[in-house]
Amino acid sequence: MRTGARAGERLELTQLAPSGRSILIGLALLLLACGSYALARGTSAFAVREVTVEGPPRHVAKQVARVLSPTRGRSLLALDLPGLRAAVQNLPAVAAVRFDRAFPHTLRVVVVPERPVAVLRQGKASWLVAASGRVITSLDRGDRKRLLRIWLKSDVEVRVGQRVAGELREAVRVVAPLVRAPLPARVASLRYGETELTLVLRSGAEVRLGDHSDRVLKLELARQILPSLQPDTRYLDVSVPERPVAGTTLNS
Template identity: 50%
Template sequence: MADGGPDQRGARARPRSRAVAAPAPSRLATDGFDLARFIPTGRSLVTALLIVVGAGVAWFAARETPVFSVQKIEVLGASAGVSAQVERSLRATEGASLLKFDTDAARLSVLALPTVAGVRFDRAFPHTLEVVVAPERAVAVVRQGADSYLVAESGRVMATVERRDRPALARIWIKRDIRLQEGARAEGDLLAAVTAVAPLVGTGFPGRVSSVAASPESLTLRLRSGLELRLGDPVDVALKLAVAARVIPLLTSDTTYLDVAVPERPVSGTLNSQVEPEGMTSTQP
């Protein structure tokens, strides 16, 4: 039959195709990342808040109560006399909390002492304030008429002393128109004189300095033996003193001066009189 040919039957039997939409894979699931795990729960937030509040309360209690109060001030690195001065300068901190300790104010208070060159503080909980002191180093006694002043290597006037105190230190004589007081600092030619004798302290130098004459161009030390030690300009003073220390024991008893202005060529002599250059800071008493 014309209507029932094979083409028509094949067309009826062919299955009809259908498009199916597949769900897109989840990126979060593929990567193994679960954002929900990183969102804090209400319980963890409350716990964190309680920890912060507790820490704040503990800090306030420690700061405002005697829990960490200063009950002992321990001074290190200084003599008994200087330590006592430091303790007195910090007396206002006793009983205060170590957590409220004002380091800057305390440093200014201690450094105001003419015997202290430097200081640092350590809190030794629960009740000790450690004070590490760098004391000034005394190198000379400055004489001004009947008054005597102990002077540090830095040029700072440490204290007034008796005329015969510290006999091993050099004596520097100054005129009455130079004003000195405790805590003040030497200037100009006086500072140059102090700097000149500083290297002698504790070295066993063969001779004690009885006076120092200083000007911008010249330094001269006079020893108790009467020997005049001429250093020339205030340059390489430590080297010149080291040379003098080796030469002095070789001099004869009638030598009146030793010139080490040129340390490579020291010169000694027996002049009976010496003229002090005009404008010197100090003179032989």
């Protein structure tokens, strides 16, 4: 009985195993698929005829399209997407990018632009800085009037496309939320240092934040307190969140 059972098992395994003919057919199909892919990469069957850019402002979209112009005429299958991603993200105004091969002839590009939050000022020079700390572009004096100014020390080096560092980076982090959630009073500029962060309002009054700690809490306190202050108030000090103080003279 055992011998018969074993023979039956061997017979079943033999029936389940693929035949030589099936293996040959499978290999042939695999080779055909590989050959078709290689042929498609090397022909104009899927050549890029159109590059669409979605997401950024028009002037940034033009910059992206210019960087990607060499892809026209190349096969969608042969594109070096990591290399293209690095080239596009090297643009100062681009935070991130995603590609989609929209067959048969379109390269679709989705761009996340950098978000401007302030204008850096140093003497007569001006630069636009993003929430990420990246310097997007240089500006003419008076551009972007609705963004607050951060006055730089003379020894601070600024390069378009690079991220600011140190105390200035912390200062940018402080003001970034004010673009989407502004204070009740309009902010004109920011003074910053190792132990000082002071928002100067359009009225000339100051909101003193102290050091970089608890910046979200301090901004929220200022947002709640400012509407209740008297018109002659010259400063609001929230550097110690547990004990906010307001005064009528800046030297207080």
